Amino acid sequence: MMDTRNTTDRDPLFDALRAEVGRLDPPPGVEQALLQAFAQRHPAKRRRARWARWYDAVTPRGWTLAGMTGAAGGVLALALAFALQAPDPDHGTRTLAALDDDNPFIALDSAERIAAEPAPRMVAADVPRTTLAALGVPLTPENAGDSVRAEMLVGADGQPLAVRLSTLQ
């Protein structure tokens, strides 16, 4: 919409009225009444103005940083909580797992003799590697002096029935 106003065509007839009226303003009571009405309408805002001062001063970048820090802290707290509360999958089973290694037992006696044994027991012992060479354990000059952790099935008379090498390296 084109503005057809030409500021030079103001009628000089109104000059005196413009000058006279231009000095007039509403009485101060109007502003006071309005400010009172405003205060009544926004009492909560006035009470929290002190709180809102720092709150309003935070920039959007600051809010983003605070959000990321908070999220990272939350993740860390959750991880810590799980670490403290979740049961250790190895707790109490580590020894058993070592004993229940997948390595097979090597029979040192006949199957009938082993099956007939009334009270076999398991004994763990460190066996010199050289004594196991007959069972096929690798033996080199470097490891000849080592021991191998072995679990032995022993009969009631102390006779070894079977052996399993649990830490063969």
Place this chain on the structure above:
Amino acid sequence: MTTAIDTDTATDIDLLRRMRTGAVDAFAALYRRHQGPLYRFALLRCGSADTAADIVQETFMGLLTERFRFDPLRGQLQHFLFGVARNLVLKSEAAHGRHVVLAGPDDDDGPGANLADDTACPLARLLDNEAAEGVRRALALLAPHYRDAVILYELHDMSYADIADICQVDIGTVRSRLSRGRAALAKRLAGWRDTVRAA
């Protein structure tokens, strides 16, 4: 984000947004920015200082309470405030039984039909300056829709488009009302000047 803005240079929209969040300084800045022109418009329009003050107060109270809801997409706040004030003046005149002439579609009112009630308060003396008071009285005798156009154009330096926005009419109607209002005013002031000279 920061809300600490300079209320002298902030736009009306910024001030209004802050006002709605409870910033009293924004509301005070809006009031101080617009109260003078609104009051002078209402004063010349209705001819009563008390009524003009009431109209200014009611206009801003409506803005505060959102009884009069301003939509920034539909124009300037200043035009909106003038429009509200004008409607309040019309309402006040209707309540006081003034003779209010509404604009017809052809806007072709005869001189007699355009006159406001001569016995109403607009003719009470308001200004000390005699020339100014003479023009004001002649203005007060114009039909309301002519008075709107003349006051806004001659005393508030508004464009035809501004006046059309405030009065919710098209620009052609504004031009027509202004022309007829000026002619009627010149005729009345010619008579008044003759009277002054004769005295």
